[in-house]
Amino acid sequence: MHPFVAALACLRLAPELGGLFLRARPSPQRQRWLAFAAAALGVQPLPRVPLGLTDDRLYGGLDLSATVRLGRPQLQQGLLAQAHGRALLLPMAERQPEAVLAALQDALDRGVVTVAREGLQGTYPARFVLLAVDEGEGGEAAPERFLERLAFPFFEPAVLAPPPPLPMEEDLWPEASLIFELLEGDEPLAPGALATLEDGLGAPRARLAAQGPLPRSVVRALGELTDALAVPSSRALGQAALTLRCLCAWADCALTSPEALASAAALVLGPRARQALASEPPATEAPPPSPAESAEAPEPPPTGEGGDQAEEPAPAGLSASTEVLLEAIATAVPEAWLTAASACAKAQRARAGRVGARTRLVLRGRPRGVRAGALAPGDRLNVPATLRAAAPFAKLRPPPAPGLRFALSPEDFRIQCYETRAATTTLFVVDASGSAAIQRLGEAKGAVEAMLADSYARRDEVAMVIFRGEHTDLVLPPTRALVRARRALAGVPGGGATPLAKAVQHATALAQDIARQGRQPLVVFLTDGRGNIALDGRADRAQAQADTERAARAFAFQGLAGLVLDTGRRPEPRARALAEHLGAAYAPLPRQGAAAIAQLVTASRPRSAAAP
């Protein structure tokens, strides 16, 4: 059976599995997969979560025109509640802001959405299947803690080339398999084809409801596989167990069926594997149908009849099948998937620690006056000001609707303004060349940590680039997390030549990136200004000097804020010249070390700006 069909068959029975995650670039194959998913979930067209979604559309918010018309607060349901019982497509998951992902994640976890906004309060059901599509290549990925909510990951290789079939018997859901094949073959669907899908659901649903409790030995076998495959997600085990239930409900087999077990593991655990299965995995030699079964765990009363279920499996049967199980999974998880999965994990790590930066909303902050104007989604109406604006016209306008005291019209709307502080990202560019490197690096690291330790209130971020030899390296991407910074800076090396020009260029690019994210960059150079590697990588002092000057002028041209801390033993004219070219402030490196650097940098941070 095709794994994608199996995944959808399971999701159809148990939306609690969250959904599926497709990490693949746009392609006709991907298009077909999504079209099939929409058909199999019975949702056409699939509602999408657009980029740039506002909070009120996501959670739900005040429907202003209806509120004004009816004279009582009217809720407009958000996307999450609207998707209840259906499905949602999340395109470009890797580009979605953290606030949106957090909302989706919360709904996936709880199956409800709680609205507490704009004078409204309520909890609404929001249980849906999420199809997350991630187009990130290498560098970008949606965060792991979000993706682990979705039981079934599929990586690009699986989409492009037909993945190995599951060890389950063919065609548990023949109607769906047929449609999948038709779509693969680019054949048009018969109008009645989709209706047949729904017909097939009744029997497995009933069987799922009638299943008995999960046998401990089966869950244990799955748990051991999780360890053997080094699956990092803590949820995978529960998802695999539920998937097993669904597959057994489709196949009408016992929960101890080795094929179903292998298929569930291949679907949920396989793509999450961080290591290939050793040919003879030591951990799973003897799958323990543990006799310590009964001790303190009270057996939950069996639900339903559990008719065809053996209460506990024959331990011998499982033991014998474990080898088969492992083999089945090993074939179901090609090497290419492993590579794709680890690339995704790497990108996720690079993303970690950027949460705070993305959740800033203009809706929050300290109130700062009101303005008149059209009400855009996400704006907050200031009711007293609005009523005040309407009051003088009360006599002039036609009488209000019955039950209303005021005749309001859109031009009366007064919108609350908020003041938020734009946060700063301080980018340290550290000269790690030469003999003084170790000490300078140590001080720069200390300064980074000292700044982070007290940067929480300002939501400030710190990043660090070092340059030495022929390279510049972003050793610490912008972050607010001290824990993360300390880990990243632990093994930074020093020594070698000084590619200053390249460092200035790199810093300029990074600072522009930071500014693009709506933050204020401050670039702090820790150097003596004596570059000796030209842009083309040659050790040519004069050329290096000229290149550095040019790069510095480009930096100045961008209007970026900078600070040069001269690390020379005595004030170095070339460092001062660098500062001039950069349009940056200049100061000799304080002798007192890290804390003094942090203080100096904090003082020269750009002024906080007020956002509208």
Place this chain on the structure above:
Amino acid sequence: MAVPYPFTAIVAQDGMKHALLLAVVDPSLGGVMVFGDRGTGKSTAVRGLAALLPRMAVVKGCPYGCDPEGQGGACEACRAGGEKKRAWAPVPVVDLPLGATEDRVVGALDLEKALTQGERAFDPGLLARAHRGFLYIDEINLLDDHLVDLLLDVAASGENVLEREGLSVRHPARFVLIGSGNPEEGELRPQLLDRFGLAVDVSTPQDLDDRVEVVLRRDAFERDPEAFTEAWAKETEALSRRLARARRLLPKVTVPPEHLRKVAQLCLSLGTDGLRGELTVLRAARARAALRGGKAVTEADIAAIAPMALRHRLRRNVLDDTGSEGRIRRALEETFGAGEAG
């Protein structure tokens, strides 16, 4: 909402469970901060906790759920006197939802009354609902600073004061703040951490047996919540009784003077800022003593709660990587003599 997952059925996570129970025994401890990933059973534990508590007496019709007996912190309407009818209500556990706007947290102008009657009325927010109960904030580091400041201020003063949109309201809001956050995703401000009485780490259980147990119980619960809750009713009741007894016992628990000195010495050697550390250690130790039914605090009580009462108050030395937990253990051993202090 549906039936909450029974608190007693939560596998492992002993540190978190212990801290929450202490906070129930002595609400003046100042709340619990839980560090760890989402989905490690934090919100499950908090919701399950509420089910352990007996229903509380409230003034009928009071939007803040004031205590009919208590005079001190009652809201304006209840203070005004007059006939007060008694009603029983469950201890509130309020979840601060993601994306909550400030007006829903502190309360705001009642939109309906403003529009229909042109009347300026106060519509109480989440803080009012949390009065005498628990306020749970998941991912506190995702919350806007402005809201965090506001919450901390209310949590510390026990009162919500509102001066905005032409409203001037003051109402009691005493609750146990329970926060969660992931330190990998951003540092928490020390002032914020200091406000929490206890801090604990949770992580996914590493032990395979535990993880299997988690899945089995969860599965059983999902399939039939009522039956599962029923199966755990005995444990839940026992714990409920234990909590009630501990609450009665708490005022009688004494701290031997030599232990007072030791606690002061312990905090001194760790260099914790301010007195809050010492106070919390003493309170938590008394709560633990009450929980186990003892009349006096012992060394074991202090040793058991010192890590969670102090770990978030240590001055962070940016160049020292030793975990706070390790430093506290060391200090405990030094203060209470060699060997296992517990």
